[in-house]
Amino acid sequence: MNQLPPPVRRAQTQQGTTADEYDDGPIVFRPASKDGQKARLSIQGPSGCGKTWTGLSISGGLAEGERFAVIDTERNAATLYVNDLPVEFDHFPMRRYNPRGLIKALAAAAQAGYPVVMIDSLTHFWKGAEGTLDQVSQVADSKYSGNTFAAWKDGGEIQDDMIEALMSFPGHVVATMRASEKWVLEKGSKTPVSKGLLAEQRKGIEFEFGVAAEMDEANRLRFIKSRCPSFRGLVLNQPDGARDIAKPYLDWLRSGAKEIDTSAWIDAAGTEDATPQSLLALYREVEAASALATPLMHPQTGQPTSLGAYIKERGTALKNAQQ
Known part of the structure; x- marks a missing residue:
């Protein structure tokens, strides 16, 4: 069931919004920078x-002494290491794995201001109870007369929304995934050949991350993809996550870059003196920073939404009130 069409990135839309005003903005090229990258x-x-x-050790290093958040699907496994590692974290266990539930948890973590969120593990939101595969099966039966292929239109959107929220979290993100060894029979051979570890998630999901690594039973970590030059081709035996991974990663991200505080955008979106014009300009600023999908809890409804959808909703409401 992993042979799916590649994800399609969709613009965040909100019922009742003006698509031509917000979605058909000008194409503007700006000087490239690493500002705000996490x-x-x-x-x-x-x-x-x-x-x-x-993962806990890396998260602690990225948090630099602050408490971070752990979204735990592994039956409280992370809590077993309290006092064993020099890290402090707050913990939220999950027993149902609807990807929308992860989006809500990310929005709550963003609202609480955690500098790092760790998801242990992302696998359950794919193949666990109410995960993407379960969602596809349910939609196929209820909407498409059992046609699973057609149901991936809905299932793919759920998965894509989850990934957008994960990649747009305003802090650092560390995610673990279960994996199994992939064996294949090559042409002309009767002996299976190992092709490495295959993550139990949507095919290719590891490449959504800036840095992706795999670990074996000997606690040996091998980087399989890295935008950070320090990790390319690197293999670490029993790594110290804070020292060997978090520090060089942070040093690289911060080299020649400045921090961006997304809470300032949220405050600007909700201010009482906002106008349709100021909110459209704010939307363009957030869009330029690739932060439209930043998860947050809606200030009025308390439901998870995105920063772009919230700005658009407010701007459209104010514009309609003027007509």
Whole structure:
């Protein structure tokens, strides 16, 4: 069931918005910079390889002494390491794995101001109860007369929205994924050949992250993709996540870059003296920073939404009130 069409990125829309005003903006090229970039790191591996321990250590290093958030689908596995690692974190266990639930948890973590969120593990939102595969099966039966292929139109959107929220979280993100070894029979051979570890998530999801690594049972970590030059081709034996991974990653992200505080955008979107013109300009500013999908809790409804959708909703409401 992993042979799916590639994800399609869709613009965030909101019922009742003016698509031509917000979605048909000008194409403006700006000087490139790393301003506001955050760590996006995934670790995949089989059970017992040390994903949770290493993920917690990396998250603690990225948090630089602040408390961070852990979204736990592994039956409280992260809590077993309290007092074993020099990190402090707050913990939210999940038992149902609807991707929309992860979006809501990310919005709550963003609202609370956590500098880092760790998801342990992302696998459950793919193949667990109410995960993407389960969602597709349910939609196929209820909407498409059992046609699973047609149901991927809906399932793919749910998955894409989850990834957009994950990649747009205003802090650093560390995600673990279960993985199993992939064996193939090559042409002319009767002996299976190992092709490495295959993450138990949508095919290719590890490449959504800026840095992706895999771990084996010997607690050896190998980077399989990295935008950070320090990690390319690197293999670490029993790594110290804070020292060996978080520090060089932060040093690279901050080199020649400045921090961006998304809370200022949220405040500007909700201010009482906002106008349709100021909100459209704010939308363009957030769009230029690739932050439209930043998850947040709607200030009025308390439901998860995105920064872009919230700005658009307010701007459209104010414009309609003037007519």
